[in-house]
């Protein structure tokens with residue numbers, strides 16, 4: 296995605312300009328060709344040398360070099376760019392862009408380029424909420440600029456409010472999303488479920504599982520990077536949602552099922568990478584169950600406590616029945632996951648058939664390089680036509696890309 300992408304990063308004279316150093320470094324490490332353009336006031340905060348060291352390329356700022364080369368260069372930069380990201384964007388530069396003012400290298404390039412424009416405003420709270428700044432941002436939004444909203448928090452002035460530049464990871468996510476518009480999932484709606492579920496026993500305890508959500512979040516990121524509108528239905532996990540995805544947080548299997556049903560009608564793809572619990576407590580105690588309570592003393596004196604469980608709905612099986620009946624979701628490409636500890640092949644094939652999946656991704660969660668909590672995965676991909684692919688151990692991001700490749704190919708063959 297970022298490899299060899301030609302990205303212009305504009306730096307304005309805001310206090311958050313030092314944070315853009317990390318962004319440029321990360322882009323360069325990801326293989327992007329990063330040209331940095333600084334405003335005159337940006338150079339009051341960070342020296343161009345810092346950015347050129349990180350980007351491994353020259354930094355541009357002066358439009359009026361005596362040789363006249365810069366005048367030509369700003370057109371060349373504008374034409375080569377696949378994305379112009381202004382990080383941080385000051386109120387002043389935002390105002391210039393909204394009104395077509397081109398009085399420095401950055402604003403001239405912004406006017407000359409056809410590349411998508413991404414702005415990350417960062418400033419004092421009252422500058423950001425000022426009607427002039429808001430009107431300028433709205434004008435730019437209407438013209439197709441992508442605005443990464445500043446975060447609410449403690450600002451350099453000590454004031455609390457909106458105006459903080461989001462973290463580098465968020466900015467990178469936004470850049471990847473904008474670069475991916477028009478990708479091979481453009482116009483598609485993709486539902487991804489991720490993480491484990493928590494089935495309450497009482498207000499304090501629950502039955503859960505070891506799913507970290509990493510595979511599902513990698514899938515959501517990949518689908519977003521390829522232009523999809525992604526709905527991420529996530530159980531409780533310790534991960535931040537990828538930028539730009541529509542997040543629905545759930546705890547129980549029933550909540551997960553209801554969330555899926557509320558999005559299914561318009562969806563093109565459902566990827567069930569969550570690990571929903573098969574069983575839930577038959578009764579949820581309203582108060583914390585005490586060791587010496589009647590409920591806990593079921594077998595008095597034995598030190599045992601039994602919990603009565605009931606079966607949870609099988610979300611994919613239910614959907615298969617709905618799809619057979621021609622209900623909404625019948626054209627859906629359905630991808631299931633199987634986390635197995637034994638007889639992986641047999642269980643995977645049975646699941647694929649019983650749940651009428653298009654793809655079933657199976658992993659052996661007993662391997663140390665695969666399954667829950669790991670950053671890599673070793674999977675087998677089973678296809679509805681009986682084919683099976685044995686994939687090598689790969690980072691979860693690469694496994695996600697391989698799965699999305701197959702989803703894209705199935706969407707191409709789908710008869711609506």
Ligand SMILES: Cc1cc2nc3c(=O)[nH]c(=O)nc-3n(C[C@H](O)[C@H](O)[C@H](O)COP(=O)(O)O)c2cc1C
Nearest residue numbers: 307308309310311334336337385386387388417418
């Ligand atoms: C110490 C200091 C910090 C500033 N921080 C910000 C800021 O975070 N955001 C902003 O919009 N302007 C900030 N300004 C004001 C801009 O530097 C000023 O509007 C300048 O003209 C912006 O120029 P540029 O948009 O060409 O970079 C700050 C000014 C100073 C002196």
